[in-house]
Amino acid sequence: MSDKLRNAYEQLGLPRLIIIVFLLVLFAVAVIMRMDLAILIKDSITRIGMNGILVLAMLPTLACGVGLNFGLPVGVIAGIVGAVTSMNWGLKGFAGFFTAMVIAIPLAVIAGYLYAMLLERVQGQEMMVGTYVGFSVVSGMCMFWLLAPYRNPAMIFALGGKGLRTTITLDRTFGKVLNDFLGFSVFDIYIPTGLLLFMGIFFVLIALFFKSKAGLAMRTVGSNPMYARSSGINVQRMRTMGVILSTVLAAIGILVYSQSYGFVQLYTAPLTAAFPAVASVLIGGASLRKATIGHAIIGTVLFHTLLTIALPVTQTVLQGADISEIARTIMSNGMIIYALTRAERR
Amino acid sequence: MLEKPTAQVKTPAGGSGVGISDILRNWSVPIFFLVISIAGIIAARLDINYLVNEVVGRFGRNAFLVISLIIPVMAGLGLNFGIVVGAMAGQTALVIVTHYQVEGLAGFALAAVISVPIAMLLGLLVGKVLNRAKGREMVTSMIMGYFANGIYQLVFLVLLGTLIPMKDPVLMLGSGIGLRNTIDLIGLSYSLDRAMDWLWNGFVFTSVGAARLGPWRFPLCTLFIIGILCVLTTFITRTKLGQEMRAVGQDMHIAQVAGINVDRTRIIAIMMSTVLAAWGQLIFLQNLGTFNTYSSHEQVGMFSVAAILVGGATTRRATIWNAIVGTLLFHTLFVVSPLAGQRLFGVSQVGEYFRSFLAYGVIAVALALHAWQGRSSKQSK
Numbered sequence: 037m038s039d040k041l042r043n044a045y046e047q048l049g050l051p052r053l054i055i056i057v058f059l060l061v062l063f064a065v066a067v068i069m070r071m072d073l074a075i076l077i078k079d080s081i082t083r084i085g086m087n088g089i090l091v092l093a094m095l096p097t098l099a100c101g102v103g104l105n106f107g108l109p110v111g112v113i114a115g116i117v118g119a120v121t122s123m124n125w126g127l128k129g130f131a132g133f134f135t136a137m138v139i140a141i142p143l144a145v146i147a148g149y150l151y152a153m154l155l156e157r158v159q160g161q162e163m164m165v166g167t168y169v170g171f172s173v174v175s176g177m178c179m180f181w182l183l184a185p186y187r188n189p190a191m192i193f194a195l196g197g198k199g200l201r202t203t204i205t206l207d208r209t210f211g212k213v214l215n216d217f218l219g220f221s222v223f224d225i226y227i228p229t230g231l232l233l234f235m236g237i238f239f240v241l242i243a244l245f246f247k248s249k250a251g252l253a254m255r256t257v258g259s260n261p262m263y264a265r266s267s268g269i270n271v272q273r274m275r276t277m278g279v280i281l282s283t284v285l286a287a288i289g290i291l292v293y294s295q296s297y298g299f300v301q302l303y304t305a306p307l308t309a310a311f312p313a314v315a316s317v318l319i320g321g322a323s324l325r326k327a328t329i330g331h332a333i334i335g336t337v338l339f340h341t342l343l344t345i346a347l348p349v350t351q352t353v354l355q356g357a358d359i360s361e362i363a364r365t366i367m368s369n370g371m372i373i374y375a376l377t378r379a380e381r382r
Numbered sequence: 383m384l385e386k387p388t389a390q391v392k393t394p395a396g397g398s399g400v401g402i403s404d405i406l407r408n409w410s411v412p413i414f415f416l417v418i419s420i421a422g423i424i425a426a427r428l429d430i431n432y433l434v435n436e437v438v439g440r441f442g443r444n445a446f447l448v449i450s451l452i453i454p455v456m457a458g459l460g461l462n463f464g465i466v467v468g469a470m471a472g473q474t475a476l477v478i479v480t481h482y483q484v485e486g487l488a489g490f491a492l493a494a495v496i497s498v499p500i501a502m503l504l505g506l507l508v509g510k511v512l513n514r515a516k517g518r519e520m521v522t523s524m525i526m527g528y529f530a531n532g533i534y535q536l537v538f539l540v541l542l543g544t545l546i547p548m549k550d551p552v553l554m555l556g557s558g559i560g561l562r563n564t565i566d567l568i569g570l571s572y573s574l575d576r577a578m579d580w581l582w583n584g585f586v587f588t589s590v591g592a593a594r595l596g597p598w599r600f601p602l603c604t605l606f607i608i609g610i611l612c613v614l615t616t617f618i619t620r621t622k623l624g625q626e627m628r629a630v631g632q633d634m635h636i637a638q639v640a641g642i643n644v645d646r647t648r649i650i651a652i653m654m655s656t657v658l659a660a661w662g663q664l665i666f667l668q669n670l671g672t673f674n675t676y677s678s679h680e681q682v683g684m685f686s687v688a689a690i691l692v693g694g695a696t697t698r699r700a701t702i703w704n705a706i707v708g709t710l711l712f713h714t715l716f717v718v719s720p721l722a723g724q725r726l727f728g729v730s731q732v733g734e735y736f737r738s739f740l741a742y743g744v745i746a747v748a749l750a751l752h753a754w755q756g757r758s759s760k761q762s763k
Contacts, residue, residue: 157753158749165746165749169746172746179736361535363532370529
């Protein structure tokens, strides 16, 4: 029995162990090559703050038993519509950012509700259907970006005057508002306080939610739907709630991401939005049936530190070949396969 | 105009009529897309001769890949998005053949032979992984495609020229490491399509009454090979192996009890599909005459799956007719939609986006519809 337990623990820990070792090797190489560690750490912290809420968006669907939310682009698109609309009105700074949120959240609730209704009808195939719903929403919205009635000249194609640009700069609106809020430097490392605070608030809120009555009910639905039903929990309602929550977090997440990145990316860019988030939460140790705030935090920190430092380090060592992109593809998809194949053997 | 077929899509489970209603029920999805195609053709005011020529060419290019999806569906593995892996095996063989400069039909045949062991090995690996993810095969096979793409890039962009000794200034990047982004297949171009030109060069250029027909060019030998594949696939379904696959596809549990080695049967189905996909990719690329080393294979899975679904297949039932009709319809839409977008909105890009929206949307709707039906039939039992 104790052997079995240890075995199970080892299975759980191995991928994380590999990634931690890989990270340490990269840092060691960086030190040996005399690279500027301060920049690497600063960039890593910013990247973690940028992506934290997108990874957090994975938790509600995992908790309520819907599985990995490959349909994350549904929420991401809602967020982008909010951002673009707020920019079209020319709002600046925090006013712009919060207006974008105020527009995005109701859109995400509606989209999430519809998406949840669909997922409710395709139980057992949620991940597959979710992936392609996400893809089709993104490509459908491509037509919207081209034809939508946005008229702000800073946002539409310079030539022809029709359709939004592929990337829109946030310089003059709400770019980096969170990053620069109360920011300070320690040992040449810039700490984007506002960004981390904002992310922290959402992590705490979700943690509190999971401790609340509704959150507990949601987790019960995920771990044992039969038991949940027999103890009087409305299973369908909980699952719907989980999907909506995830979609709303995705919308907020992409706004945080965009303001830190300094650009809003339209058209096909959100197509792959779900994959880094999925990989992060899995690297953090989540499985298809169990996911905690801790998994999201560990996963975000590990995966995004890795992504941030892998590119400069490998480029210093191997001139030319961009091995980090390849490593990212192999690692994130390998992690997803690992999770998909593991869950069956309970 | 669109009202009637959508109503049909919604009620495929209702009524057990015969004759016309039966046909409508089985073919509601293709009929729906036929109506869209015709509307698009009218909207774009398309030249029919151009359309036929394009669609015939695209059919020859893609049909083999689409047909390679049938066997895994039969074995209950759903739509095998992992044919991307087979396509990579085909491309690997092409790189080898191009490197040794074997040209013409001989080169094509050699590539087909070389791709078999590679595809079988990869198919075995994919099959083993899918056996560990029962009930989630489709999403797993899709992610397998992305994963394999990473490995493919690692091999051809980094390891080639460093770990794998190869020197070829034509194929490889200036640094001597990794392949170039595009590889020219001059020697292999149309090698299969025109292999039967001594019989008839496939040209149709006549006029019937006042109507001008042509010029259309049929890739004769490719169509012949596709025909053979259709016969073979039908034949396989009638053999003992085919019956076992069906049994596994119906119910793994019962098949196991009946003494069928379920895991082995599933692996064989995936291996067959992977080998066929490798050949399909060879046919695809010899027609194009050039290939993008790092992206030609990426969308193979999605487009083939979308095509067979447009043809009325589901995740549990797919026939050769689904594949053929689907390929024709999907590629008609593919030709028509940018032109229709240009006409209707004045921006051809709208059509381009509509095209990918269509491919993704078809898959989403078909999967959702099927999962939906599967559940309601389970509940009614």
